[in-house]
Amino acid sequence: MADRILVFYGSYRSDRQGIRLAQYLVRALQARGAEAELIDAKAVGLPILDRMYKEYPKGEAPANLEQLAGKIRGADGFVFVTGEYNWGIQPGLKNLTDHFLEEWFWRPAAIASYSAGRLAGARAATAWHGTLSEMGMVVISSTIAVGGIGHALDAEANPTGESGASLEHAFPRFADDLAWWVEAARSQRAKAAPPY
Template sequence: MADRILVFYGSYRRDRQGIRLARYLVSAFAERGADVELIDAREFDLPMLDRMYKEYPAGEAPAALEELAGKIRGAHAFVFVAGEYNWGVQPGLKNLTDHFLEEWFWRPAAIASYSAGRVGGARAGLAWHGTLSEMGMVVISSSILVGGISHAIDADARPTGDGGAALEKSFPRFADDLAWWTEAARIQRERRPVPY
């Protein structure tokens, strides 16, 4: 069975650069045989959080929330493409994730961060680690950091220059780590029911 991986991206900006990293990851995971899908927060365009998905009576959640809840529940693993905004997280991606809670439980998550500067979104990645753990995911130890995003990946999602070479070098370990935890979580869920 192919791993079902959702790659989440959250920038709403007009000239967003991180979509390149998201598309690269979708392609790279697909090449490894994963069943992978990009979840672009801008395309779902959820309102600012008023009610979580679980707070709606059954059958009354907005269609976009219902669709996304089904995708999350059906996934084996998640990848969060995390841009750094003023040393913090992207509001669009955070808003999307906060609409759900139990849907995330008992699956692994990986963080690929980026920024225009040299540190590759490391501070956003660190912030996401705690957030995703609190939301019931096991966050893998491997991460991807892409600095100078507009120079490291071209508009067609192909790695370029030194930054692109570093991305290509780090991806296999990142993907192997996620695959190991994805298999472990799947086997454990099959062995015994989750505790809550």
């Protein structure tokens, strides 16, 4: 059974560079045999949070929200690709995640951060760790951090230069860690129902 991994990306900017990192991760996960899919918050187009998915009467949630809820429930694990905005997390990605809660429970999450600068989005990754944990996910310890995002991947999301080489070096451990936790969570869910 192939691991079903959703890769979330949240920038709404016109000249998005981080989308290349998300595309690279989808492709690299697929090359390892996973069923990886990119979920682009801008393309999904959820409004600023007013009502969570669970707050709609059954069958009355907007179609894009209903479809995404099904994908999240059906996934084995998640990758959150986050840029860093003023030492914080991207509002587009945070808004998307906040529309759901129980749908995230009992699955592992991995964080891949990036920025134009040398700190590679590390502060955003740290902020996401607590947020994702609070939302019921197990956050894996391996991370990917790409500095100089504008020079790390070309237009086709192929790694370039020193930052690209670092990304390629970090990816196997990141993917192995995620796959281990995906299998552990899937096995446990098959043995016993989650406690809540």
